[in-house]
Amino acid sequence: MEFRYRGFEQNDNIRTYKFDGLTKGEPVLQLVVTADLRLFQKHHVGFQEGPGLCARKLIAGLDTLENHSHELTNDDFLAFAGARAAGEARRAAARRASFRARHAGPAA
Numbered sequence: 001m002e003f004r005y006r007g008f009e010q011n012d013n014i015r016t017y018k019f020d021g022l023t024k025g026e027p028v029l030q031l032v033v034t035a036d037l038r039l040f041q042k043h044h045v046g047f048q049e050g051p052g053l054c055a056r057k058l059i060a061g062l063d064t065l066e067n068h069s070h071e072l073t074n075d076d077f078l079a080f081a082g083a084r085a086a087g088e089a090r091r092a093a094a095r096r097a098s099f100r101a102r103h104a105g106p107a108a
Contacts, residue, residue, distance in 0.1 A: 013037045017054045035072040043077040
């Protein structure tokens, strides 16, 4: 299944992201994922990350798409923030290793 992002609506602190679920030869599924904006702030996640987080949620729950409404939870944000931190740590380690390799003394 392919997902097409159609935009969002916001009501107070709740943002509703809209997607179409597309499967060749099947009717289009209209899907929504809601998110409490306070969770973005709590986990230091930019609002622009919302559509991507929602798409990951939909992909992970392909077997439950008959339920057209989904919600980004605290656990979803924790997983995203953890994966982001791990990626940043890997990149920092690679930069340190590259720096050490460039600045190592001549081999004896």
